[in-house]
Amino acid sequence: MPDTMLDSATLTSAVRLASRAPSLHNTQPWRLVADSTGLHLYLDPNRVVSATDRSAREAVISCGVLLDHLRVAMAAAGWATSVDRFPNPNDLDHLATLQFTPMQFVTDGHRRRADAILARRTDRLPMTRYADxxxxxxxxxxxxxxxxxxxxxxxxxxxxxxxxxxxxxxxxxxxxxxxxxxxxxxxxxxxxxxxxxxxxxxxxxxxxxxxxxxxxxxxxxxxxxxxxxxxxxxxxxxxxxxxxxxxxxxxxxxxxxxxxxxxxxxxxxxxxxxxxxxxxxxxxxxxxxxxxxxxxxxxxxxIAPTLTDAPPPTPRRAAETFLTFE
Structure with missing residues (x-):
């Protein structure tokens, strides 16, 4: 990737964290390719829930969550992200190309936001209204x-x-x-x-x-x-x-x-x-x-009252199954 010393281990670690992003039915409909021009985010048509999401709109929303999660994860690792959305007008499955530059300083806010990726969960139980x-x-x-x-x-x-x-x-x-x-x-x-x-x-x-x-x-x-x-x-x-x-x-x-x-x-x-x-x-x-x-x-x-027996995190694919280096 141009003008950086970003190593594959750092990128893989950030991608692994970002893949905690929620997606329709936890389908994780994304594919990432890293090469000399950047990190490319693609929609994976094979993981689109076709009867529910005929236009793949919700799958693209899911990829958008991953995209923002990835920016957060990279910031916590000390890298700022620039995003070129839909770089190829002839391939609308190519959703974005990301490039990374070193940040001068990582704040506690950057780290807390990345920690929130792991702490977040979809709560389908009844909740109460937040007073403030x-x-x-x-x-x-x-x-x-x-x-x-x-x-x-x-x-x-x-x-x-x-x-x-x-x-x-x-x-x-x-x-x-x-x-x-x-x-x-x-x-x-x-x-x-x-x-x-x-x-x-x-x-x-x-x-x-x-x-x-x-x-x-x-x-x-x-x-x-x-x-x-x-x-x-x-x-x-x-x-x-x-x-x-x-x-x-x-x-x-x-x-x-x-x-x-x-x-x-x-x-x-x-x-x-x-x-x-x-x-x-x-x-x-x-x-x-x-x-x-x-x-x-x-x-x-x-407000979601704490459960005595909190359910385990929902499963995710290993980063290596959807991230490739070329």
Whole structure:
């Protein structure tokens, strides 16, 4: 890589950390190639969940989360990242080329943000509303100030309409065999390096207390967090000015920044993507935000009481399986 002394071990370590990025059904739909011109991020079409994500929009969002996570991981290792998005107009699967230059100083903030990548987890259980939300919202908006992605916080009286959008989505997919087959495939009890393990799913009783959630196969968990009767987490919408592949990549980078900010502030978070997968439910979400924009996904943010038996981290592929050096 030009003008650097970056070694492959440092890069591999940063990629390994960045791959903790959340992705649709934990599919990890990315591929990285390092050569003399930089580190190239590609969408891996073979890992796109085609029945659920026909346009690969959510897969590109997932790659956007990885991209921002990678910048955070490299900064903690002492390297600043410059990004050239979609460098090849004839290959839209080539999402970005990254180049790295040495930083003068690594702050505690850089290290804490990288640590947040490991601490973050998707919390599908019911959460409670954060009492000091207004102050935290200002922090989020400051973090996304330079991003082209819009952030909207839904009012409490809009929660019912979001739940209706979620229910409509489930109803429209009730007889979609391909969708349910994919869902079953990626939630197999034998997940070892990708997919959603049973420990990360919820029981039927727990699912009933979270109105805005995808209907995954239920598990035999006991009823955790019984003190939280119904989910009251704040609902945040991330939207863009369009639905291009570039918009999806932007949304993923913004999602990464939001999730890490939640983790740094001690808040639980859960991306909710199914309500924007179909036009009918996505249009409902669009009417709830006070702007002419395209909803990309929701995020539930709230207080997540500590579990006595916290589930293990969800599996990830070894970096060597998707990172190559040329």
């Amino acid at each position: 939300w207004e102050a935290f919202e200002l922090l989020l908006r400051a973090r996304l100030e330079s991003s082209p992605v819009h952030l909207d916080v839904l009012a409490e009286d809009q929660r019912g309409e979001v739940a209706e959008a979620a229910a409509l989505n489930e109803s429209l997919r009730l007889y979609d065999s391909a969708y349910h087959a994919e869902l079953a495939w990626w939630t197999t009890p034998f997940a070892t390096e990708d997919g959603i393990p049973q420990s990360a799913l919820v029981s039927a009783a727990e699912s009933e207390r979270v109105a805005v959630s995808r209907s995954f196969p239920v598990t035999a968990h006991s009823d955790r967090r019984p003190a939280v009767r119904d989910d009251s987490a704040t609902l945040v919408v991330l939207s863009t000015d369009g639905y291009s592949r570039a918009d999806a990549l932007d949304a993923g980078e913004a999602l990464s920044a939001l999730l890490l900010e939640c983790t740094l502030s001690g808040l639980g978070s859960c991306p909710v993507s199914h309500v924007t997968e179909l036009h009918a439910s996505r249009d409902i979400i669009g009417t709830l935000i006070d702007r002419d924009a395209c909803p990309q996904l929701l995020v539930r943010v709230g």
